[in-house]
Amino acid sequence: MIVDCALYSDGRRRHRLDDLRVALREAEKNDGFVWIGLVEPTADEFDAIAEGFELPQLAIDDAIRAHQRPKLERYGGVTFAVVKPVHYVDHVEVVEVSELAVFLGDRFVIVVRHGETTIPAQVRAALEADREMLLHGPPAVLHGILDRAVDQYLEVTASIDEDLDEIEDQVFGDEPGHDHAERIYKLKREVQQFRRAVVPLVGPLTRLAEEEVPCVPIYARPYFRDVQDHALRAAELIEAADALLTNVLQADLAQVTVEQNRVTVQQNSDMRKISAWAAIALVPTAIAGLYGMNFDVIPGAGSPAGFWVTLAGIALVCVVLHRAFRRNRWL
Template sequence: MDPVIADCGVYENGRRVSGRISLDRAAEAAHSTSGFVWVGLQDPTAEDIAVVADAFGLPPLAVQDAVHAHQRPKLNVYDDVVFMVLKPVRYVDHEEVVDVSEIALFLGRNFVVTVRHGRSDVLGRVRAELDRGGSELVSHGPKAVLYRTADMVVDGYEEAITSITEDIDEIESQVFGTDEDDHAERIYKLKREVAEFRRAVLPLAAPLQRLADGLIPGIDSAAAPYFRDVHDHALRASDAIEGHDRLLSDVLQADLARVGVRQSKIAVRQNEDMRRISAWAAIALAPTAIAGIYGMNFEFMPLLTSRYGYFVILAVIGGVCWILYRLFRRSDWL
């Protein structure tokens, strides 16, 4: 279990008891301490989390959800255990990818068990904040861990939204500027990442609303204003994501329209070039045809023995070419 347990400690009287304890001692301390025990797991298997579930009496259905990642954000209450799933988000700017991880929290009267899947430093920052002491939040017990975790997750949403906004502004400048490249692939990729982002944020509003309304056992009314603030930030993040999604759709349509216009212009130019080439080819065909006839070396041909026959033929060739040229000019082919 050691590689799976990120940390395991006891918090009493507003600060952490010095040192890290074993899982067995943590289960005993949860029944005897006036504070709470926090056990943090990272990418556990079903066998790993089963040991913790037996030690703390975690509900089997919630344990299944915690083992199998890719859950929607949600909040469930099982007797005296509160189970919540959060989806931290990290925007990788140089790749324009939204990296979504997952955190499951089990909150009992005197314990917190967290399960992390993927890359996220949220729980590490929350633990570091509580370990430093001096914060009145520690005295509120497990709900302090839930509040700070939810707060940092939502703050991460706002940071990711800021970075995505900058990329969207850049794409807009390129699409509506002088850049002639096709940006559809980049826009579609970013739109897909925003959709993944939306799936992590939108379902979180309802659980946070329940926490803000004080409808969850073990979360007293004193904690409601804290969760109400987190809920407001989550709603703003949801609105911003919806706006980004609509904006990307509009920019994608504009980019496709510009590509269509450019292709139409190219087709028109190509058509004009083909008409011009065809016109000159038709003009060149006249002297070629006449010269070809007189190059067949027959003995009896018009003007073949005439003194001025050569000049007459040249005049005929020039006249035909001039007539064709005037006709093509009148038709705007030249």
């Protein structure tokens, strides 16, 4: 679906156009360019645009199917770029990744959006308010998209760093021994997805900053070099966050293991104490049980001192057992 199609010339937005062929002719006539924005178009919806602007079929397929790696490709006089904006949902610690496919020509720029991102609208509004930048035409649009996407990367890395600090406090601070592995693993998975959006973009930005790219003038290279520097910084922060998550996960698992071992040792100690007291209690129980049986002749039953001798024997055995267990540290 086309969300906007406008003619720009002399650093200003002229008017919205519905006929793409007319739009391209007017752009050539007025020394301007056409800027088209689409959202998740189908192959049929994209046919008219592809035919009118003679877009390469391979790039069209990538733009329609989406789920592409960030890249920069040349097709004759057309430059095709894929960039993945991101958004961090802090309360659920999820990195949401969208995708933008950009076709860049001398007289046109076509932006295809997949997923939720406001970057195309933000760039359009910013350039329409900045006549000097809009005079640079399609390269300014590409730079604006890449610059804002990379700025988002840095914002997301800052948010992830805050969550990492919180996780470290939980693992090493107020909640030692608790199992935080699930949260750490989920955040590590999101960081991996974030990395797949950022790291592959460094190569295309390097080419824009150092090589000759169709539709991108030489004077624009310093601007793309600045974006490249920010992307490299974001990539380094992501690698550092991933390494830190790995270390924190290992530390958390080690603490959980230590806590489990401590509990096991405590349980074993408790079982020894229970067993020791059960063994001591078994002596009077066994003797009382024997003397409680219905025998005609019971040893010591006919003697006045028999009862006390039996009690003394029980006490003596219990004391001996108690000291033996204490000596062996069971009690």
